[in-house]
Amino acid sequence: MEVDKGKGEAEETRKVAEADRDTVTLKSSDGKLFEVSKEAAARLSTVLAGMIAGGSIDDNGTDLKQIGSEALENVVDYCNKHANSIPSAALISSSISFNTAPFKEPEEWERKFVDRLSHDALFDLVEAANFLGMERLLDVTCHKISEMMKGKSPDQIREVFNIKNDYTKEELEEIRQELAWAFYDD
Amino acid sequence: MPSSTARRIAASPAAQPSLPDELLEDIFLRLDDGEDLVRAYASCFTFRRVVSGRRFLRRYHSLHPPPVLGFLAVASDGPFHPAEPPHRSAPAAAAVARAADVALAFLSDPGRWSVRDARDGRVLISREAAAVSGDAFEELIVYDPLHRRHIQICPIPGDLDSSASSANGIIFYEIRTLVFNSVTRKWRAVTSFAIIGTTATFRWLSCQGRRHYSCSCFCWTGYGRKEMLVLDTREMKFSVADLPRESYNQMHSVVDAEEGRLGLLILVGSRKLLIYSKTWPDNGDGLKDWQCDNVIPLFDRNWFFSSGGAEGYAVLKAVALYQNQIVGKKSDTQYFIVEIKTLMIKRLCSMKPGTDAPHYLYASFPPPLSLPSLRN
Known part of the structure; x- marks a missing residue:
């Protein structure tokens, strides 16, 4: 079994700052440990903020049984990147309600962050963001999946979500006829 | 998971x-x-x-705002004029034309009814009042063509009607807003606004002026007027807003601008379109608050605003240059909508020349994305 790099680092950090740490240790469903800035975790995740405030953070690794190591690594990576990125004026101003753009556009680095993810990693990350109450990360990942659907046929949309067609041939034909206006280009 | x-x-x-x-x-x-x-x-x-x-x-x-599907207007070929290709709403408009009761088939005498307004998927139609009744207004029905539902609106009692009085040549107009409650089926006077003016004021506020809807406000403008009357429907409060100098003696239209601002499009001599905007609600700065955001050059045609701005768009109509000199066949009038967000002017549909009855933009999500806009 391979040695977990994250775990080694976590142990190092624990030795250095035992009492008043500025990081928290999170444990994935498959037992891997990850360090994340306490400030960023509390700011970006309502669930982690609640756990930190409620003192239910375990210094030996807070169990997040719902989240696999790959997804948790991406969550931690996102938090750390977010902690290092200075919120731009654009992001602040766009948080004021804007009639025609109901959703905040992802920042350039956020776009790149989700673009490099594999299909499975992206879908796991959406669920992890939802579980941890990470509104901003949920925005960014949902935006990415919706972009993958735009202009696509039902067949291609099924591919995006990796789901079976459960309509009968007749039902599909009926939908295509009734809703022909939405099938202009195929 | x-x-x-x-x-x-x-x-x-x-x-x-x-x-x-x-x-x-x-x-x-x-x-x-x-x-x-x-x-x-x-x-x-x-x-x-x-x-x-x-x-x-x-x-x-x-x-998401619903797509504009066409116009509703009084015309011999039925009230609905769907968006035509290559407009991207054309397939959806055709679907709605098939699914909806756009021909007012639920009425026994559809020919006697006129479209008076359309908004949020609902259409207001009226029939001229019977001469015998003392009611101030004609018969009114609100209907949802897509879901084939309608509500009959009771006539407005005569004592709630607007009034005007004059002294020494000055006319005092009182404008009232009345709200109809579809549960109690009663009209109620909500607010009133007094305005001093001349008969030109009356023309502005009635048939010859133009009504727009933007930022939850009804706005009345009139050619040659340096101000507009605004009814903010959130507070049911009237106010008068000064218009920028550039709009004097030019055609203009009120629309929703970016970031919840109130937009004003000014058509300068059929050559260009100026896009102004201001914060709304008004911050009391008067004219200083207006800013010019963009200019769109216009070419090749004579351009006019053909109806009030509504559903997030201004409506332009265009006729061929030198139309008047051409003897014989006149080409159809082309209707365009101005999209503020993209600064695009897109052709919506055409109508036969002469069918210049008042027309209203009809915007709605086609099935299966629509919800009934009236409760049964």
């Missing part, structure tokens, strides 16, 4: 989507085009259930 490893082993498509409904909703809400949403609907039963759910559709409607 399946871990990524589990999902990778099950590489063949799953019977059910792995994401819960709430996440599917969050993703689908970000699809700006109804077409994309319908293709998701056509992908599997779960997506169909999510997309056609009332909760989802309500959220979707609150975030």
Whole structure:
């Protein structure tokens, strides 16, 4: 079994700052440990903020049984990147309600962050963001999946979500006829 | 929740989507085009259930404006003039024309009714009042053509009608807003506004002026007027807003501008379109608050504003240059809508010359994305 790099680092950090740490240790469903800035975790995740405030953070690794190591690594990576990125004026101003753009556009680095993810990693990350109450990360990942659907046929949309067609041939034909206006280009 | 490893082993498509409904909703809400949403609907039963759910559709409607599908106007060939190709709403407009009762078939005498307004998928129609009744207004019906529902509006009692009085040549007009409650089926006077003016004021505020709807406000403008009358429907409060100098003696139209601002389009001599905007509600700065955001040059045709701005768009009509000199066949009048967000002017449809009855933009989501706009 391979040695977990994250775990080694976590142990190092624990030795250095035992009492008043500025990081928290999170444990994935498959037992891997990850360090994340306490400030960023509390700011970006309502669930982690609640756990930190409620003192239910375990210094030996807070169990997040719902989240696999790959997804948790991406969550931690996102938090750390977010902690290092200075919120731009654009992001602040766009948080004021804007009639025609109901959703905040992802920042350039956020776009790149989700673009490099594999299909499975992206879908796991959406669920992890939802579980941890990470509104901003949920925005960014949902935006990415919706972009993958735009202009696509039902067949291609099924591919995006990796789901079976459960309509009968007749039902599909009926939908295509009734809703022909939405099938202009195929 | 399946871990990524589990999902990778099950590489063949799953019977059910792995994401819960709430996440599917969050993703689908970000699809700006109804077409994309319908293709998701056509992908599997779960997506169909999510997309056609009332909760989802309500959220979707609150975030996305419905597409403009055409005009409603009084015309011999029926009241609906759908968007025509190559406008991107043309296929949806054709679908709505088939699914909806656009010909007022629920009335025994559709020919005697006129379209008076259209907004939020609802259409207001009226029939001239019978001469015997003492009611101030004609018979009114609000109907939802797509869901084939209608509500008869009781006549407005005569004592609630607007009034005017004059002294020494000055006319005092009182404008009242009345609200009809469809549950109690009663009219109620809500607010009134006094304005001093001449008969020109009356023309401005009645038939010859133009009414727009933007930022939850009804705005009345008139050619040659240096101000507009505004009724903010959130507070039911009237106010008068000064218009920028550039609009004097030019045609103009009020529309929604970016970031919740109130927009004003000024048509300068058929050559260019100036786009102004100001914060709304008014911050009391008067003229200083208006700023010119953009200029769109116009070419090749004579351009006019053909109706008040509504549903987020201004409506332009264009006739061929030198139309008057051409003897014989006149070409159809082309109607365009101005999209403030993209600064695009897109052709919506054409109408025969001479069919210049008042017309109203009709915007609605086609089925299966629409919800009834009237309760039965």
